[in-house]
Amino acid sequence: MNKELKVCTIGGGTAMPIINKGLIKAGFLNIKSIVTTFDSGGDTGRIRTDERGKVLAFSDYWRSLMSLWPDGNQKQIWEDMLRYRDGRGRNFGNTFFQFLSEKEGNLGEVDELFESLTGARLAGEVIPVSLKPANLFFTTISGKEYKGENFVDDLRMSKDVIDKMWLEPLVEANPKAKEILKNADLIIVAPGTTYGSVLPNFLPKGIIESFNKSKAKKIMFVNIFAMANEIKKATVLSYWEIFKKYLKTDKPFDMLVMADLEKLDKKMLKKILFYYGLENSSLVKMDKINGVKLLKVDLAKIEEANMRLRHSEEKLGEFFSKLEIG
Template identity: 30%
Template sequence: MGRKNGKPRVVVIGGGTGLSVLLRGLKEKPVAITAIVTVADDGGSSGRLRYEMKMPPPGDIRNVLVALADTEPVLEALLQYRFVSGNGLSGHSIGNLLLAALMELSGDFVTAIEQMSQVLAVRGRVLPAAEEAIVLHAEMEDGSIVTGESIIPKSGKRIKRVFIEDNVEALEDAIKALKQADAIIIGPGSLYTSILPNLLVPGIVEAIRQSKATKAYICNVMTQPGETDGYNAADHLAAIHSHVGNSLFQYIIVNNGVVPDNVRTMYKEQGQEPVSYSEEDLIAKGYKVVAEELLLYDKFLRHNAAKLSEIIMELIGKKA
């Protein structure tokens, strides 16, 4: 392993808003961060750029770069801005278009990310899980196959498993980062469309298993319609186990805070409910349980990034 400039190396794996929330807290800590980000997105601006420019989808990468950036609020707002009109421009975010332009200039997506990282003074390294865009498929419980990360949760059916094409290769730097890590954090994020697409890339899980890092899974605070309806924390773990095997991490981080009734009602109308857990059940499955009040509510329920970062630093400290 070996620390980078005296700082512990923390690798976080995921995608979507969950990963960005965690990174906003973690970048304030004395750690060397590498974010391994899913490239399975095929909806919206990312999907259009993916198909029109034959590039990996930039949206999740953009969100992570902005979360780790040392930028002025105006620049952050600019990068996240989506055009609302304009033939061909409508729906595209400026950050996505910048990544697309840098890729055309450099001829390489990873180089484009590195160049944008320099421009934004990003605190850490951002890597796609794979060199190319991933096509995500889901086998539903009725036996049907649904293709497309953005379509799977909208199918109205329960997911049995997700899988990707066989010809995908993990980014070599991502494998190297995992093997050198002092801590590997998986989640939070959409279980089937953000977390598992990373873990299904050949070589990623093997590198996690080989790593001597402290390994933790951050369980989502709410269920997700079309993905984890009715799931508790053990169900999230069971889904990961059925896809990539057991004993991928030692710790599971769960929320023990109570969702206020008015917020709970609002989320229930959207088909979401808090993810429950049984500490005895999780311990029986071989996990060390870290249960804390992790909720923040500001228009949306999300993880408390500062609190999560404290927990991660404590877990690293226990290993040191």
Template identity: 30%
Template sequence: MNRLETRKRRVVAIGGGTGLSTILRGLKKADLELTAIVTVADDGGSSGILREEMKMPPPGDIRNVLLALAEREPLLQQIFQHRFQNGNHLAGHSLGNLIIAAMQEITGDFVTAVKTLSRVFAVRGTVLPAANQSIRLRAEMADGTVVIGESNIPKAKKKIARLSLIPEDIEALPEAVAAVKQADLIVIGPGSLYTSVLPNLLVPGIQEGIKQSQAQVIYICNVMTQPGETDGYTVRDHVTAIYEHIGQPVFHKVVVNCGHIPPAVLKKYEEEEAYPVVYQPGSLDPFNIEVIEDRLFMVNDYLRHDARKVTEIVLRCLHG
């Protein structure tokens, strides 16, 4: 029997925010060796306060991914996602963020804290930060102005020309690089293009690992544009922005939404200046990318990627 057939297939999911957490809820149910590589660039809210006061990577995206992969998710969700309403210093903090911060103090290391909590909560898979230190984002806008900080970039409401990381010599977590190099399939996205996806891909070790990997690389494009970040972007614009930042083509397949979004939902998004990300047939032909079109979302007041559907697509790519 082929050695590949005797072990679980290795899937690495890279991103941050709600997009990554959503698809992980589907992927954890498959018989896979799953690794999530999570951005550490968040600097807003509770995560931002903790990264400054505790000198630690921001815990927010890690918290959401731990929840998504936990076996006892409903109870954990309630505890971990509880946000304090009162108190001069506690108000606004997520209990989950504080638990991660406490575990870092106990273990002396952020990555060790995440691994310990993964065991405590019976997480299916491995959760790794892209780096074992905080990253700050630097965005150069089309008009030449510079904006520093993940939370400030969308607020500027300007077209982003170039994104870079501070510090420039950031080192990828060795375990994350190893996971990428050993993967059978790498899933990138969905998630905020400039504040969730690219911050991972710009970490030198992660970027090089993807290019050196023999894995098939899939990009799951967002269903909607994000105000102040990807205004007016098509699917091709998303892919072009990534390639302009990391160089040579890396995607074998791009997954795009072709489902019809209900008018009432569209109206809600339009009020927030967000619109569907359009795929123009043939627009990715110059990149030699296979396009997979499907209805990718579920509707629950707002759109969320359909974890079951995305998992089906990933498994088809893996075994097809």
């Protein structure tokens, strides 16, 4: 794939950084990474509560920013430091980026200050999807209503599937995020918690219009597993229908990419499937969707320490190097 393409990634959580690292391994050095800013769980939630909801969530921002810093000793030291938690569970990374955001006036201006402080040479930049704080609200098929992104994860084993999600207040999208979508050659929607890390990026006012009007090729990486509260039927087609609904278009993506698990160790895979089953999570099954290219590629790896399947940045690097999007 042409390394001069204007590449934009969209997402959050732990999966977005893996996509960014895969792109860097493939030689892309000017990645524009749009991230959600509505997280409300853990230490991020504590900060937002302490600040009366008047600050953005920093966690997805700084994790994506660190993923754009090519590997090296200096990066590792900073990564360890930013992940540090004290005895009360307070995360240094969130506190540090809260300080940088206040110093610069908004989170969207932090990249350059971070580079000057650390000596990092980032392979792109991170763009908050909105510069205004807001809360995620959602209802489930039983009619229950929840306030806060943290409940998406807290209820991940519930079969009371999420039915509708929105922002309050309905904030404007970051103008820079809209401009980047407009000018991109390739837009990659990362895997991740559908209602926690991915779809929230499409809720601010104006972002859907910019995404749909973009002439870029659009690729979505399908999750390996579906959480119980995300979807009734764990199929690619079910996810396709969700994104059609929220992005308000019949064809939100030109290509869907699934992880092929055939080359993984069968004995370990069986164990991992058992543990996911205990969480009511289901392996996403492949469908055919008319007019959409669907690739099934060896992209996954086994993390034995926590019995999880993840996308592999090394395999993603190989995939992006060979991908043709013309």
